[in-house]
Amino acid sequence: MSKQNQASRRRFLQQIGATSILAAASPLSSLAAKEKAEERILHYEKKISSADKIRVGVIGFGIQGHYDLATALQVPGVELAGICDLYTGRLENAKELYGNDLFTTRNYKELLDKSDIDAVIIATTDCWHAHITKDALAKGKAIYCEKPMVYKISEGMGVIEAQKKYGKVLQVGSQRVSSIGLAKAKELLAAGEIGKLNMVNAVYDRQSAIGAWEYTIPDDASAATTDWERFIEVTEKMPYDSKKFFWWRAFKEVGTGVAGDLFIHLLSGTHFMTNSKGPASIYSTGQFSYWKDGRNMPDVMAGVMQYADTPEHPAFQLTLQVNFISGTGGQEEIRLIGSEGVIDVKGNNITVHHSIMPEAPGFGGYDSVFTFSKDMREKMQKEYDAKWTEAQKKRPKKDDIVFKAPQGYSDHLDHFTNFFDSVRTGKPVVEDATFGFRAAAPALACNESFFQKKIIQWDPVNMKLV
Numbered sequence: 001m002s003k004q005n006q007a008s009r010r011r012f013l014q015q016i017g018a019t020s021i022l023a024a025a026s027p028l029s030s031l032a033a034k035e036k037a038e039e040r041i042l043h044y045e046k047k048i049s050s051a052d053k054i055r056v057g058v059i060g061f062g063i064q065g066h067y068d069l070a071t072a073l074q075v076p077g078v079e080l081a082g083i084c085d086l087y088t089g090r091l092e093n094a095k096e097l098y099g100n101d102l103f104t105t106r107n108y109k110e111l112l113d114k115s116d117i118d119a120v121i122i123a124t125t126d127c128w129h130a131h132i133t134k135d136a137l138a139k140g141k142a143i144y145c146e147k148p149m150v151y152k153i154s155e156g157m158g159v160i161e162a163q164k165k166y167g168k169v170l171q172v173g174s175q176r177v178s179s180i181g182l183a184k185a186k187e188l189l190a191a192g193e194i195g196k197l198n199m200v201n202a203v204y205d206r207q208s209a210i211g212a213w214e215y216t217i218p219d220d221a222s223a224a225t226t227d228w229e230r231f232i233e234v235t236e237k238m239p240y241d242s243k244k245f246f247w248w249r250a251f252k253e254v255g256t257g258v259a260g261d262l263f264i265h266l267l268s269g270t271h272f273m274t275n276s277k278g279p280a281s282i283y284s285t286g287q288f289s290y291w292k293d294g295r296n297m298p299d300v301m302a303g304v305m306q307y308a309d310t311p312e313h314p315a316f317q318l319t320l321q322v323n324f325i326s327g328t329g330g331q332e333e334i335r336l337i338g339s340e341g342v343i344d345v346k347g348n349n350i351t352v353h354h355s356i357m358p359e360a361p362g363f364g365g366y367d368s369v370f371t372f373s374k375d376m377r378e379k380m381q382k383e384y385d386a387k388w389t390e391a392q393k394k395r396p397k398k399d400d401i402v403f404k405a406p407q408g409y410s411d412h413l414d415h416f417t418n419f420f421d422s423v424r425t426g427k428p429v430v431e432d433a434t435f436g437f438r439a440a441a442p443a444l445a446c447n448e449s450f451f452q453k454k455i456i457q458w459d460p461v462n463m464k465l466v
Contacts, residue, residue, distance in 0.1 A: 052424055055081040057117040057141075059108045059132055060124035061090045063215070064146055068121045068173065072144075072416045081117045084108045086227040087245075089218050106227050108132055112139040119169075119423055122146060125248045126256045130155035131234055133170070134162045142169040142423045144416070147268070148260045149436035153444050156437035156463060163433045169422045171429040172436030174268035175415035181348030182411075184403045185336065186273045188343055193352055193401070195340030197274065200318045202266035202334045205326035212291045212299060212324040213249045213261075217242050243294060250295035252447070257297030258322040259284070259446040266320055268431070268439040269334055269345070275312040278438045278460030279305035284446035290325035299324040303446045320446070341398075348405035354398040360388035437463060 054077055058069050061083050072078050082103035083094040091104040105111055112120070112135060119142035122132050130150045136143050149172045150156050163170045176182055189197065206212060223229070223240035231245060232238055235253055249255040271278065282305050286298030303320035307313065336343040341354035363369065363384045369377055415430070422429045438460060445456040445465075457466035 053077050053079060054118050054420055054423055055079050055116055057082040057084070057111045057114065057120045059084045059111060059120055059122050059136075060128075060146075061085040061094055062123065064173075065121065065123035067412070068123050068144070068146070068416075071410070071412050072121060072420075074413055075417050075420050078420060082111050082114060084111045086231055087218075087221075088225045089220065106230070109135065112136055112141060118142060119144065119420075123173075125231075125254050126151045126260055127234055127254045130159050133159055137162045137166040137168050137170070140166065140168060142419075144171050144173055144419050145436070146173040147264045147436065148256055148440035148443055149433065150440055150444070151256060151260075153441050153448075153465065156441060160433045160437060160463075169419070169426075169429055170433050171415075171419045171422065172268075172431045172433070172439075173415065174265060174431055174436070174439065175412045176265060176269040177272045177431040177435070178415040178418050179269075179348050179405075179411035180409065180414070181350055181403065181405050182269055182272055182345060185343050185345050185350050186275075188350070188352060188401070189273055189336060189338075193341065194336065194338030194343055194354070195356075196314050197316050197336060197338045198314065199316055199337040200270050200274075200334065201321075201337065202270060202318065203321045204262040204266055204332045205321070205323040205328055206330045207324070207326045207328070208330070209291075211330065213247050213295075214291070214293065215246050217246045221246065247293075247295070250291075250293075250297050252296055252451075255297065256444060257447060258286075258299070258301045258324070259303070259443045260440075262322050263301075263303060263320050263443040263446055264439055265332075266334060267318075267443055268435075270318060271435070271439055273334075273336065273345075274307075274316075276307055276460075277310070277312070278307075278463075279318065279442050279458060280308045280460065281306045282442050282445040282449055282456040282458060283454075284320075284449040286450050289323075297447075298450065301446070301450070303449075305442060348409060348411060350401075350403040352401035354400070356396045356398065358395050359392040360384075434463075 056072055056078055058065050058080075062085070065085070069080065073080065080098055080102065082105070083091065084105050084107070085091055085094070086106055091106070094104055095102055103111070103114065111117065120136050122129060122136070122143060122145040124132060126148060129145055129148070133143055133145050150159060188194070221242040226245045228240045228245070238244065238253060244251045244254055249257065249261050270276065282303065284301060284303035286301035288295070288298055289300045291299040301322050305318040305320070307316050307318060309315040332347065334345040336345070340356045341352060344351045344353070369380060372380070418430045421427065441463065442458060445458060449456050459466050
C-alpha cells in the first residue's frame with residue numbers, strides 16, 4: 001500500500017469512531033484504532049421529520065407500485081391521495097387496501113391534475129417512464145420514478161432538461177444508492193483498503209418462474225380490462241397480448257429485459273461506490289436458455305464494460321451477469337477487486353479480504369530458476385537473499401473487515417426517506433436525473449449491443465453515444 005493510501009486509511013479508521021456515514025453509529029474507535037479484525041455494526045436510528053404533510057399519488061400499481069407505496073407510507077407525514085393503473089383489477093385492489101373513498105383512475109393525467117397531490121411515484125412499464133415523468137414535472141409534481149429512468153437512451157437528456165426547466169425534485173428508484181452498506185463500501189474503497197481498484201464483478205442471478213417474470217395473469221385479463229389501446233399509445237401498434245401487459249419486462253416492445261431490471265441495480269451501486277460517471281465502452285451477449293415462453297429478451301446475459309482512468313477513479317473493468325436458471329439458487333453480489341484485496345458487497349453486508357504482494361519479487365517455487373544449472377541457482381539465490389530481507393519476502397498480513405447492517409434495516413425505506421426529505425427541504429436528492437441516466441444508459445446499451453452484435457461506445461461525461 002502506498003504511503004498516501006496508508007495515511008488515508010488511518011484517517012478513515014480514526015474518523016469512523018466518532019462519526020457515522022449516516023445519523024447514528026455505535027462507538028467503533030477501539031476497534032478502528034487497533035486496526036484488527038472487526039465486525040462493525042451500525043445501529044441505524046435515523047430520525048425522520050414529520051413536519052409538513054406530503055400527499056402522494058401512485059401511477060402504476062403493479063408489484064413495484066405496491067411495494068413502493070407501502071414503503072413510502074412508512075415515512076411520517078406522507079399520505080396517499082390517489083392511484084392510477086390501467087388494469088381494473090388493480091384499482092379494485094387499491095380500494096380494498098386503502099378504502100372506497102380513494103381516488104382511482106385509468107388515466108394518469110387525471111391524477112396529475114389533482115391539486116392536492118404533491119408527489120407521484122411512477123412505477124409503470126418502462127416504455128412509459130419518460131413520458132409520464134415529463135408530464136408530471138410540467139404539472140409541478142415531485143417525482144419518484146422507478147428504474148430505469150428511461151426506456152430509450154434517446155429519452156435521457158429530455159428528462160434531465162425537463163427537471164431543470166421545472167425545478168421540481170426528481171429521484172430515480174434504485175434504492176442501493178441510499179444503502180448504508182454501499183456507503184460503507186464506498187468509504188473503505190476511498191480509504192485505500194484494497195489498494196488500487198482494477199475490476200468489478202457484479203452478479204444478479206435468480207432461479208424461479210416468478211423471478212424470471214412469469215407473473216400470474218388474472219383470469220379476466222383482456223384488451224378492455226387492461227385498457228390496451230392506452231397502454232400502447234407510446235409504442236408500436238400491437239394486437240392485444242396479455243403476456244406483454246403482465247410480463248412486460250420480457251418483451252423489448254415495452255420493457256428493457258434483464259439489463260433494465262437488474263443490470264441497472266448493479267450499475268447504480270457500482271457508480272455510487274466508485275463515484276463514476278460511467279463506462280466508455282459496452283459489450284454484451286446473451287441467450288435464451290430456459291424460459292422459452294415467447295419472450296424476446298434473453299434469460300441469460302453477460303456484459304463487459306471498460307471504465308477509463310478519471311479523477312474519480314482508476315481505470316477498471318466491470319463484468320455484469322444475470323442468469324435466470326442459476327443452480328446457485330440465486331445470488332446478488334458486487335465484488336470490488338483491487339491490487340491489495342477485495343470488497344464483497346452482498347445486500348447491505350460488506351466483507352473485506354486482503355491479499356498483498358510481498359515487496360520482494362518472486363524467486364523459486366513455480367519459477368524458471370530450477371531449470372538453470374546448479375552453479376547459477378546457487379549464485380542467484382545468494383544475490384536474492386543479500387538484496388531482500390525475510391520480512392520483505394513475506395506477504396504483509398491484514399485482518400478481514402466485516403460490516404453488517406442492523407437487522408430489519410431497509411435501504412428502500414432510506415431511499416424514500418431521502419426523497420421526501422428533499423421534497424420538504426429542497427436539498428439535493430441522492431439519485432437525481434443525471435445519476436439515473438448515467439446508470440440507465442449503459443444498461444440500455446447492453447440491449448443495443450446484444451441485438452446489434454457490436455461494441456457500443458459511450459461518452460459518460462456528456463452522456464451521449466459516440
